[in-house]
Amino acid sequence: MTLKEMARIVRPILLGIPGQARHIAQHDVPELIRDVRGFTARDFLVFSKYWLMCWLCIGKVVLRRGPIGFTRELLRYPWMLHLLRVTKLMRRLARGRHGGYLESICMAVYTVAALLAENLEEIFYHKDSLIITEEMVPPDIARAMGLNVWMLEVMGILLPMLSPEGTLKYIDEAENAGINPDACSLPKATVGMILKGHMPTGLAMVSSNMPCDAGMASYSYIEQEYGIPTYRLDVPHNFTDERAERLFAEDLKGMIAFLEKHTPGRMDWDRLKEICEGRNRMLELELELWDMIRLRPAPLAAEAVILSHMWHFNLWAGHKLSIRHYERLVELARRNLAEGVPAMENERFRAVLWNPPFPHFIDIFNRCERDFGVVLINDSMTYNHHTPIDTSTPDSMVRGLSTVIMQGPMVRHTRGPAQNYLDDIFRMVKQFDLDMVWVANHVGCKSGQAINGILREKCRAQRIPLLVLDYDLLDPRIVSQDGMMNQVEFFMENVMKAPRLDQETIPC
Amino acid sequence: MRMPTKTMRLFDDLLESPQNTLVEQASQDGRIPIGYSCAIVPEPLIMADRLFPVRLHATGVTGTEMADNYLSSFVCSYTRSLLEFAMDDRYEYIQGWVFVPSCAHMQRLIDNLEYLRKPAFSHVIDVPRKVNDVTIAWMVEELSMLAENLSSHFSVDLGDESLSRAIAEWNSFTEIVRSVGELRKRTHPPLTGTEFHTMLMSTLASPKDLIIPKILDFKQEVQQRGSPVDYRARLMLVGGHLHDPGFIRIIESQGGLVVADRFCTGSIPGLMPIEMNGDPIRNLAEHSFRKTLCPRMMEEFHRRVESIIETAREYKVDGVVIEIIKFCDLWGVDAMPLITALRKQGIPVLKLEREYRLGSEGQLRTRVQAFIESMGT
Numbered sequence: 099m100t101l102k103e104m105a106r107i108v109r110p111i112l113l114g115i116p117g118q119a120r121h122i123a124q125h126d127v128p129e130l131i132r133d134v135r136g137f138t139a140r141d142f143l144v145f146s147k148y149w150l151m152c153w154l155c156i157g158k159v160v161l162r163r164g165p166i167g168f169t170r171e172l173l174r175y176p177w178m179l180h181l182l183r184v185t186k187l188m189r190r191l192a193r194g195r196h197g198g199y200l201e202s203i204c205m206a207v208y209t210v211a212a213l214l215a216e217n218l219e220e221i222f223y224h225k226d227s228l229i230i231t232e233e234m235v236p237p238d239i240a241r242a243m244g245l246n247v248w249m250l251e252v253m254g255i256l257l258p259m260l261s262p263e264g265t266l267k268y269i270d271e272a273e274n275a276g277i278n279p280d281a282c283s284l285p286k287a288t289v290g291m292i293l294k295g296h297m298p299t300g301l302a303m304v305s306s307n308m309p310c311d312a313g314m315a316s317y318s319y320i321e322q323e324y325g326i327p328t329y330r331l332d333v334p335h336n337f338t339d340e341r342a343e344r345l346f347a348e349d350l351k352g353m354i355a356f357l358e359k360h361t362p363g364r365m366d367w368d369r370l371k372e373i374c375e376g377r378n379r380m381l382e383l384e385l386e387l388w389d390m391i392r393l394r395p396a397p398l399a400a401e402a403v404i405l406s407h408m409w410h411f412n413l414w415a416g417h418k419l420s421i422r423h424y425e426r427l428v429e430l431a432r433r434n435l436a437e438g439v440p441a442m443e444n445e446r447f448r449a450v451l452w453n454p455p456f457p458h459f460i461d462i463f464n465r466c467e468r469d470f471g472v473v474l475i476n477d478s479m480t481y482n483h484h485t486p487i488d489t490s491t492p493d494s495m496v497r498g499l500s501t502v503i504m505q506g507p508m509v510r511h512t513r514g515p516a517q518n519y520l521d522d523i524f525r526m527v528k529q530f531d532l533d534m535v536w537v538a539n540h541v542g543c544k545s546g547q548a549i550n551g552i553l554r555e556k557c558r559a560q561r562i563p564l565l566v567l568d569y570d571l572l573d574p575r576i577v578s579q580d581g582m583m584n585q586v587e588f589f590m591e592n593v594m595k596a597p598r599l600d601q602e603t604i605p606c
Numbered sequence: 607m608r609m610p611t612k613t614m615r616l617f618d619d620l621l622e623s624p625q626n627t628l629v630e631q632a633s634q635d636g637r638i639p640i641g642y643s644c645a646i647v648p649e650p651l652i653m654a655d656r657l658f659p660v661r662l663h664a665t666g667v668t669g670t671e672m673a674d675n676y677l678s679s680f681v682c683s684y685t686r687s688l689l690e691f692a693m694d695d696r697y698e699y700i701q702g703w704v705f706v707p708s709c710a711h712m713q714r715l716i717d718n719l720e721y722l723r724k725p726a727f728s729h730v731i732d733v734p735r736k737v738n739d740v741t742i743a744w745m746v747e748e749l750s751m752l753a754e755n756l757s758s759h760f761s762v763d764l765g766d767e768s769l770s771r772a773i774a775e776w777n778s779f780t781e782i783v784r785s786v787g788e789l790r791k792r793t794h795p796p797l798t799g800t801e802f803h804t805m806l807m808s809t810l811a812s813p814k815d816l817i818i819p820k821i822l823d824f825k826q827e828v829q830q831r832g833s834p835v836d837y838r839a840r841l842m843l844v845g846g847h848l849h850d851p852g853f854i855r856i857i858e859s860q861g862g863l864v865v866a867d868r869f870c871t872g873s874i875p876g877l878m879p880i881e882m883n884g885d886p887i888r889n890l891a892e893h894s895f896r897k898t899l900c901p902r903m904m905e906e907f908h909r910r911v912e913s914i915i916e917t918a919r920e921y922k923v924d925g926v927v928i929e930i931i932k933f934c935d936l937w938g939v940d941a942m943p944l945i946t947a948l949r950k951q952g953i954p955v956l957k958l959e960r961e962y963r964l965g966s967e968g969q970l971r972t973r974v975q976a977f978i979e980s981m982g983t
Contacts, residue, residue, distance in 0.1 A: 173657070275958070276945060278930070278938025280680065285939065307735045307904060311709050314735075315939035318907040322943045330904045335732040336709045341747075348740055461716065516717035544681050546934060548714030552675030552721050 103583045107173050107546045112331065122513075126186065132195050141200050145192055148204035149185050155208075155215040156182065171222055177253055178218070181496045183260040184211045190461040191401050192530070194468045198430035199441040202402035209423045217413075220246035227362060228300040230324070231319065232310035233284075234509055235331060238499060239354060239460050240413055242370035243363030248298050250320070251411060252312075254287035258458035258572050262579070263451035268294065273351060276385075277316075283572040285316035292323055299324050302360040302569070304353055306331040307509040310545060329356040335513050337504040346500040347493075359581050360362055371489045375496065376416025378486040382453060383424035384411075390431045391475055391529050394448065395440030397431040400463045400474045402441075404455060407480035444599060446471030450526050452478045452539040453546045457573045459582055469598050470590050477528045481522060519549055527562055534563040540571045565589040613824040614801055620808040620817075621665050621851075624691065625699045628812040632658055633699060637813065638760050641700040643688060643715075644708045645778040645870045646898050648890040650880065651749060653703060653814060655762035655773040659808035661871065662693045663849045667963050676718045677711075682931045683962035684847045685715040689870065692723050699921045701726035702760065704752065708902050709936050727759050733905045737895045745891040749939050753887065769886035779814045780877040786825050786871045791921055796835030799843070799864025801828075804851040806873055818982035839978045842918050842945075845902075845929035846937050850962040857927065860974045866921040868899070869929070874917055876898065901940035910940075911947045918953055925954040925981050927974070932959050954981050 137145060160168045172178055186205040192200055221228060224246045231237060233251035240247050257264030265283070273279050275293055277286055291297045303326050305317040321328045331349050334342040357363050384407065386488025390397050410420035434441065449472050456462050464468040483505040487498030501510060509596060511519045521537055535557060540546060548568055557564040567585050570576035590596050609931055620626040620641030642654040643662045652659040664795035665686035670679075674690035690696060703725045707713035716730060731748050753764040762768075781808065789796055793824045805824055811816050843854070847870045854864050867907060868874050876897050881889040895903075926948055930937040938959075947957045956977040958970065 219820050276942040278933075278935070278959075280933050281939055289942075294983065305904075311902070311935035314904060315901050315936050318901070318940055319943040321907070322947075330736055332735045332904065334734065334744075335713075335730070345740065345744055349941070421715050495674070513707070513713070518722070521779075543678060544935065545676075545710040545714060547678035547680045547719060548676070548685075548711065549677060 104173060104437070107518070108178060111176075111179070121593050128156065130189065133189055137200075138195060141196055143275045144201045145188070145204055148188060151208050151584070152185050152211045155211045156184070158472045159215045159218055162219070167222075168196040175298075176247075177257055177264070177291070177296060180260045180264050181214065181491075182209075184454050187260055187460070193461070193464055195441075195464070197439055198434045199398055199402065202398050202427055202430050203400070204405040205423060205426060206402055206405045206409070209419055210256075210405070211490055212419060213409070213414050213417065217246075217248070221248055222247060225298070225300075225473045229357065229361060229363075230298075230303040230326070232246075232303075232305040232308075232313070233565050234313075234503070234506070235304050235306055236415065236499070236503060237413065237504075238373050238511035239350065239370065240304070240357060240363065240365075241363075241367075241395070241416075242373055243354070243357055243365050245357065245361055245363040248300060249286055250288050250292075250297060253291065254284045254572060255295075255408075255457050257287075258574075259460045261572050265290070266575070268296075269573055270565065272538075277319075280542065281312040282310060282540070283570055285312045285540075287572055289316050289319060292320055300326065301362075302326055302357060303328045304331065305329075306333065308333055310501075310543065313540070317390075320466040324511035327356070329353050331503075333504050333509055336513070337510075337514060343497060344499055346504055347497045350496050350500050350503075366493075367492045367495070369496055370492075373416035374487040374495050376418075377411075377419050377502075378489070379421050380415060380424050381484055381486060383421075383428050387431055388476070388530075389426070390428075390435055394437070394531055395442065396448070396473060396475055397441055398427065398439045399441045400467070401460070402427060404451075404474070404477045404480050407585065408455075412483075432485075442467050442471070442473050444471040445473045446596065446599075447594065448473055448475045448531060449534045449536050450476055450478070450481075450530065450532050451536045452475075452523055453536055453543060454479065454540055454571055456538060456569060456582070457572055459569075459579045462579075462586075463580060465583065466586060470586070470596060471599055472534075472590070473494050474536075475532060476526060476538065478522070481526055483510065516549055516552060522555060523553070524560065524562075526554070532562075533576065534565065537564065537566045539568045541568065541576055542571060563589075563593050563595070609874075611824075611827055613820055615826060616820060617804045617808040617824075619865070620812055621663070621804065622823040623666070623890075624660070624663060624696055624807065624811065626808075626812060628816045628890055629660060629699065632813040632816060635730065637824075638701050638762070639699060639718045640702045640704055640706045640756075641697060642706075644706040644712065644874055645895050646706045646708060647662075647704050647731065647898070648749065648894050649770065650776040650886075651753060651764070651890055652756070653776060654764050654768045655755040656888060657756065657760065657762055658809075660782075660812075661696070661807075661812060662688055663807070664688055664696075664962070665807075669689050670970065673718075676722065677714060680933055681714065682709075682711045682933045684849075684931055685711045687962050689715055689718055689722075690917070692719055702724070702756070703729070706733050707731045708733070708900065710932070711934070720743050727755075733894070735786050735902055737903070738928040739904070742888075742891055745894065746885075746888050749887050749891055749894075750875055753950070764925075766886055769890075769891065770882065773880050773882060773886055773889065775814065777879045777882070779809070779818055780879060782818060782821050782825070782876055783809060783873060786828065786879075789828060792834070793922070795863065795865060796831045796834055797828045798854075798858055799841075800851045800858055803848070803867065803872075806867075807849055807851065807871060810871060835863055836950070837977055839863070839981055840865045840922055842866040842921060842923040842926045843869055843872070844914055844926055846927060846931055846934055847871055847962070850963070850964050852971075853929070853960065856964075856967055856970050857974050860978060862925075862974055862978050864927075866917050866923060868914055868917055873934060875913060885908065901936040911944065914948065915953070917953055923953075925956065925977065927977070928955060928957045930957065930959050931962055 237247035265287040268287040271290035272286040463474040488494035667687040670686040670690040673686040757764040841862045
């Protein structure tokens, strides 16, 4: 990198410092004081513990790399600056929450930070064993082969959670390069990051036909840009029978052979067994958690359930910290249940969120809990039909993993007949005793958009209130946070006949 | 502008409504129209015995208000138009539907059709998105299942002999169409791209045996023409579904003669002959993969680019126009590296986003005119 290029990157950062400082002084500090005032002494201690642990994770990464090395990495991956906002995210999500619920949320955010730090160190120090994967390709097999994995789409999801505008420049970059503006903003952000050279490259790449056309098609470009050997997994349309399982298991074996050919990774079946057993343990714990949140009022909810699944099952299944996280979640839920403490004191309505969540407005359910007493019990990205993986033989493990992928959230819902999508919604309504269905109507998700008509009529027939909430996955310019809250308010007032909690008149 | 000939007027008439006179004639003779919507479906399989294929089209659609309620307005207008026509009972004559979930839009079209107008016979071919020995074997099984279902539902013979006859008939049909297409390689072609596409679309929307004599008439007529077509630039069209010849007519009104068509409903490479020796179902499976250059096929980007470059050279093309139906993610995203790859080869490229039905004609004219001028022709 030349000095001129460095200056080009550093200049806007330096110029932005006064503005950032002003923002912190005018908004962040008063917000922090306001939030902390709402905590009990115990809540404050719990929050402070995880706050400190997050900063320790960040500090460890910086110190290990050293100031010069880290600055160099920062210039290579400028989005890392957004990661400094992780404790702010924790604060946004912790707002108004107490006890075990608060702890579960803080813990979920902390584990994201801790494992992300581990992932960053992999890209800093272990480029010789780094492979690139697409979001729906679970890294279990590659990790069992001794490889490190960087999932390209992860930052597209994480950055807007940390700062809502985090991916906008990448989206614009991709659109300016010619990608269709109506495509999903996640592949657009990913392509934009690659165009800007802000993504690491690896020895080889594994992509797939999941979850959508835009995501899949974007890998034609990514392959050209990276120029590295690429393997593509192909989940069949009708994936529920033996024949499809056989086909896809063969595909996974093809992927193993490909990785052995193009990387130093070698399949270690004992290691895979460990990972699969860890995944099974997490599944067992998750099912216990689901059994508890079925009860009204739920002992835990929202991000404790959905963020945990999204991060740990998709990226870190079988990892010690992920297993420990789920064990602790279950402990907290059990304790709340035993003591009769609900996650949310005013649990008026129980909701499911269908389709991808709202990364740039990740605290929307925090707002809705406080404003309307709407508690998010589970979501489509978490809800799955996984069964424990049979770890008795290498074949059975590959077969089990192939089912996990095909039956996983999004994969299951974006292929096959509409029943795969619709039946799960109505099954969840019964299973979790829900009062309403929220559809995250991401403007770039054509598959979801095109099934809303049927869903609307089916919900009407079953008298299930349905909110179709228009938004864009990563781009708040399409529908702003205010615009999203207006839709919620309109729905709550007109369909649910439930005014905001602070407007409710207390009966004499 | 050349006046439409008698056969050209007939082709135009055949495209006016999905239920055209030739389809009616065949139906009255006890034959069974099978609708399909994707180029991957092997036509000979639905040409055997009394079956005949009809490429689903909604030419003349004026709006998609009913379909938008179900599919939303963010889905490609081809699928919306098909659903609109289906909801308006414009495909009542179709006795069976064969689909490929080639993209998310098509998949949801199938879902909505099943929900709103459940056809008496409907079959979905699960086509893999990559090609190797394992997926070819899978495709053979898929086509065998389709043959079995068609055979038992309609009591038709889809045995090896019957299929081989259908393949032979299809091969001779494509040979005739290809021979017309070959005329476009001439420095001064005797026919326009609009005429060729009108002819091709009517063959897709009619029983092959009934349309063949008309194509032969047209070929003879074209060969006897005295004056060749005048043009400023030779263009190649690339993209997804293109049904309405009016789109090409507008391009050609600006002096751009469309001499090659590499899109789903075009002739390149869709009309290459099918192998006659060996298992007919396997031959159909291999042919389906060979002729499919859609971006849904994950590992075919290089083949797609090479095929375009090769065709551009073969037809002495001055520039490539990529036409994409708005909201099509496959072509929309793929166009980005595709344009770069073509420009690297020195081929001028124009990307046009359009709707299924013809619209924004003025804008289209201006962009084509500017493109032709930018090429300096």
